[in-house]
Amino acid sequence: MPSKIKGFTLIELIVVIIILGILAAVALPRFTNLQRDARIAKLNAARGSVAAAAALNHATVLARNNVADTTACPGGGTADNSNGATGTVCTESGIINLVNAYPDVTAIGTAGVLSAAGLTTTFNPTLAQLQADGYNYTETGTVATFQIQGAPTPAQCQFTYTEAAANGAPVITPIDPTGC
Numbered sequence: 372m373p374s375k376i377k378g379f380t381l382i383e384l385i386v387v388i389i390i391l392g393i394l395a396a397v398a399l400p401r402f403t404n405l406q407r408d409a410r411i412a413k414l415n416a417a418r419g420s421v422a423a424a425a426a427l428n429h430a431t432v433l434a435r436n437n438v439a440d441t442t443a444c445p446g447g448g449t450a451d452n453s454n455g456a457t458g459t460v461c462t463e464s465g466i467i468n469l470v471n472a473y474p475d476v477t478a479i480g481t482a483g484v485l486s487a488a489g490l491t492t493t494f495n496p497t498l499a500q501l502q503a504d505g506y507n508y509t510e511t512g513t514v515a516t517f518q519i520q521g522a523p524t525p526a527q528c529q530f531t532y533t534e535a536a537a538n539g540a541p542v543i544t545p546i547d548p549t550g551c
Contacts, residue, residue: 410519410528410551413505417490417517418530418546424487425473425532425541431460432472446494456537462487464494473535476515479508484515484532524550
């Protein structure tokens, strides 16, 4: 008695290939959206870090009540803990420059809101170090703009931090994810 050969027919194989093709066509756009979702999440995390750094530095200044530090801060120097128009506060990484008791907007490589936020492992990151971690940062006067690299339209994948005015808090805009 001859044995019956078992296997898949050509029609069955074609049906499976078609089903896999349909699944791939449906899943591929979702993977693209995951990249956008990741950029938006990174932007939200950066905004949260900036907001937390501003609040923590402000709370430190208020707690120290204008009493200058007597010991040196990491990286050298002592902080005055002034809640006036300008001042400095000592953090675990180094001294942060303040405006009206909140981190100020400074150029890259200077200890202000960018350094306080800790977006990189370097306290005062260079532009190259910041970009290596996927961020763009520009400062114009009292406004700092944070963007995520790799966004199709970086100018529409950002938020801004504006220095605190006298007797006020800094303004941190909601994220603009339209270009992420």
